[in-house]
Amino acid sequence: MRHQLSLTIGPASFRIGSAWRQPLQQLAELYEGYPRPSGETADFTVRLEPTALLRKWFRPSIFITGDHGLADAAPMSLNHGLLAAEMGMNLQMALGWRRHLLLHASSVEKDGRALVMTGESGSGKSTLAAQLGERGWRLMGDEFALLDLVTGELLPFPRLVSLKNGAIDVIAAEVSADRMGPLLGNTAKGDIRHLVPRDDAVARMRVGARPALLLFPRFGHAVDVRPVGQGEVFMRLTQASTNYVALGEAGFGALTRFVKHVPARAIDFPSGEDAIAMVERLWEELA
Amino acid sequence: MSAALLVSVLRDPDVVSALDEAGWNALIAAARAERLIGTLALALDERCVPESVRPILADARLDAAREARQALWEADRAAEALGEPVLLLKGTAYAAAGLKAGEGRFIGDLDILLPQKELSQAEDRLIAAGWEWVKEDAYDDAYYRQWMHELPPMIHRERDRMIDVHHTILPLTARPTPDVEVMLADAVPVTDRLSVLAPEDMICHSAAHLFADGDLAGGLRNLWDIHCLYCEFRERRPDFDLALLERAAEHQLYAVVLRALRLAHGLFGSPVRQLGAPIQADYCLRWSDRLFIARLLARDGWGRETRKLLRFAFYVRSHWLRMPPLMLARHLLTKWRKGHRPV
Numbered sequence: 001m002r003h004q005l006s007l008t009i010g011p012a013s014f015r016i017g018s019a020w021r022q023p024l025q026q027l028a029e030l031y032e033g034y035p036r037p038s039g040e041t042a043d044f045t046v047r048l049e050p051t052a053l054l055r056k057w058f059r060p061s062i063f064i065t066g067d068h069g070l071a072d073a074a075p076m077s078l079n080h081g082l083l084a085a086e087m088g089m090n091l092q093m094a095l096g097w098r099r100h101l102l103l104h105a106s107s108v109e110k111d112g113r114a115l116v117m118t119g120e121s122g123s124g125k126s127t128l129a130a131q132l133g134e135r136g137w138r139l140m141g142d143e144f145a146l147l148d149l150v151t152g153e154l155l156p157f158p159r160l161v162s163l164k165n166g167a168i169d170v171i172a173a174e175v176s177a178d179r180m181g182p183l184l185g186n187t188a189k190g191d192i193r194h195l196v197p198r199d200d201a202v203a204r205m206r207v208g209a210r211p212a213l214l215l216f217p218r219f220g221h222a223v224d225v226r227p228v229g230q231g232e233v234f235m236r237l238t239q240a241s242t243n244y245v246a247l248g249e250a251g252f253g254a255l256t257r258f259v260k261h262v263p264a265r266a267i268d269f270p271s272g273e274d275a276i277a278m279v280e281r282l283w284e285e286l287a
Numbered sequence: 288m289s290a291a292l293l294v295s296v297l298r299d300p301d302v303v304s305a306l307d308e309a310g311w312n313a314l315i316a317a318a319r320a321e322r323l324i325g326t327l328a329l330a331l332d333e334r335c336v337p338e339s340v341r342p343i344l345a346d347a348r349l350d351a352a353r354e355a356r357q358a359l360w361e362a363d364r365a366a367e368a369l370g371e372p373v374l375l376l377k378g379t380a381y382a383a384a385g386l387k388a389g390e391g392r393f394i395g396d397l398d399i400l401l402p403q404k405e406l407s408q409a410e411d412r413l414i415a416a417g418w419e420w421v422k423e424d425a426y427d428d429a430y431y432r433q434w435m436h437e438l439p440p441m442i443h444r445e446r447d448r449m450i451d452v453h454h455t456i457l458p459l460t461a462r463p464t465p466d467v468e469v470m471l472a473d474a475v476p477v478t479d480r481l482s483v484l485a486p487e488d489m490i491c492h493s494a495a496h497l498f499a500d501g502d503l504a505g506g507l508r509n510l511w512d513i514h515c516l517y518c519e520f521r522e523r524r525p526d527f528d529l530a531l532l533e534r535a536a537e538h539q540l541y542a543v544v545l546r547a548l549r550l551a552h553g554l555f556g557s558p559v560r561q562l563g564a565p566i567q568a569d570y571c572l573r574w575s576d577r578l579f580i581a582r583l584l585a586r587d588g589w590g591r592e593t594r595k596l597l598r599f600a601f602y603v604r605s606h607w608l609r610m611p612p613l614m615l616a617r618h619l620l621t622k623w624r625k626g627h628r629p630v
Contacts, residue, residue: 001589039308040308040338040339041340045319045589045590049591067315096346098346098349099342099346246353248353248356
């Protein structure tokens with residue numbers, strides 16, 4: 001394709017092709033500190049194509065696809081090209097990754113042990129991971145956590161953190177400006193701004209950790225902590241995994257082991273500060 | 288052209304020793320786009336493959352094994368629901384019969400063939416067992432029932448798997464009318480409740496599907512099926528080519544099957560021999576074959592579809608084959624009004 005870029009994030013490598021320069025230029029700047037694949041075959045090909053012939057120039061509109069794609073993917077404006085590239089990579093992982101059990105979850109690490117947080121979009125798991133990543137924890141990822149099928153270790157996928165709406169100002173106040181991407185206004189999920197993980201998160205992106213605590217965060221409610229039974233944890237994690245069915249018995253084995261060994265709690269919190277205090281306390285008690 | 292690279296590697300896997308990084312990326316992208324990655328993964332020798340490609344191929348082999356397992360499970364569910372043996376078509380049939388064409392093959396929907404008189408009973412039983420209609424559109428439903436060779440597609444509400452229930456080989460409006468009674472009568476059992484078409488009919492069906500019905504989307508994989516089936520059956524029976532062409536003539540599919548063999552020979556090197564009287568077979572490529580080959584190879588190193596105009600021409604052809612002009616005009620107008628646009 002006209003413009004292309006290769007990236008490695010955690011265990012996966014991507015070859016991204018685009019009909020336009022801008023998305024890849026922004027992507028290259030934000031991923032500058034990441035290792036570049038050299039001479040390797042990419043695990044996945046991502047394509048950013050015009051939705052129709054004339055849409056390359058006239059009211060440019062991006063169709064996100066690649067090795068794996070969705071026929072009914074919503075077109076995106078070129079102004080949101082950076083987001084489109086990120087979504088393209090996520091799409092490949094969600095539909096095509098088979099080497100680990102993929103959980104739609106954020107994760108952070110301390111002393112070789114991992115805290116995993118899962119929940120729907122808007123639950124606060126991304127923001128919480130980003131905040132912890134600035135306070136003594138290593139950010140492992142804000143979107144996907146990869147569970148090794150053999151060792152039970154959790155592996156990082158530290159792509160750019162995607163901050164939405166209210167979370168943008170909270171994080172922007174804590175980090176240097178050069179770690180923040182451009183503000184993407186009026187996307188399907190509101191305003192979005194990307195955060196570049198800290199250097200240690202990128203440098204150790206191939207180093208796993210033993211999962212030690214699972215939380216189901218819920219932002220916007222009064223402080224509360226509830227135990228979650230193993231059966232419910234199992235069911236919720238199968239729903240949070242995009243490749244659980246595809247992995248068959250290996251996925252079942254890995255998930256069963258995770259659920260048996262990792263304590264789980266549901267936490268509600270009205271603010272980030274409350275959440276951080278709760279996480280630190282539960283980590284002391286349970287992990 | 289990357290589909291061409293894919294074809295040359297499937298034909299002779301040693302070709303990969305000359306590939307660089309860009310070549311590998313192109314090969315993998317084309318193989319995924321043509322849904323031949325599992326086939327490719329099984330064809331290549333691990334030792335000739337770079338380190339970064341091995342896990343990609345290992346993933347593809349695992350996916351293919353799961354596809355086959357799921358497909359056979361689904362076939363069994365259908366047999367259970369219908370309460371009688373089921374005649375399988377296409378991918379599931381190749382897997383069930385343990386044919387080389389089934390190895391590494393992507394298997395999407397479950398395709399089965401029933402006598403037309405059993406159709407409405409089968410429909411009721413499938414619905415009772417949890418399958419439901421995919422399209423709730425009255426026109427599409429009526430169209431399928433009046434003119435097509437299969438029921439409108441159904442999907443299982445729990446397992447999310449599709450089933451296509453065929454009652455004949457080609458749409459009722461198509462010009463050739465293969466003899467489905469003969470195909471049903473000659474089916475070969477593979478288990479006590481699953482059966483497949485006889486070898487000759489299997490290729491006739493695959494060729495009819497590829498060249499007398501659709502727009503050649505996914506055609507490369509279908510042609511690979513035909514190549515594998517033909518090679519395997521010919522190995523078992525040296526005069527299989529004669530039996531096949533004779534059978535094809537009985538089904539009014541002689542030209543279609545001969546084209547399939549010409550292209551399989553031209554692209555994948557299927558072993559063919561020229562035949563004189565009484566059955567004639569000449570495997571030199573015709574000029575029209577060049578168009579088919581150009582269409583089959585219309586895929587670039589990023590996995591993108593190329594040759595849009597040719598693709599569109601084959602799309603138009605698929606409709607032309609399917610219906611007489613007036614009926615086609617009415618059909619396209621109705622679909623257009625409903626907002627359907629060809630890609």
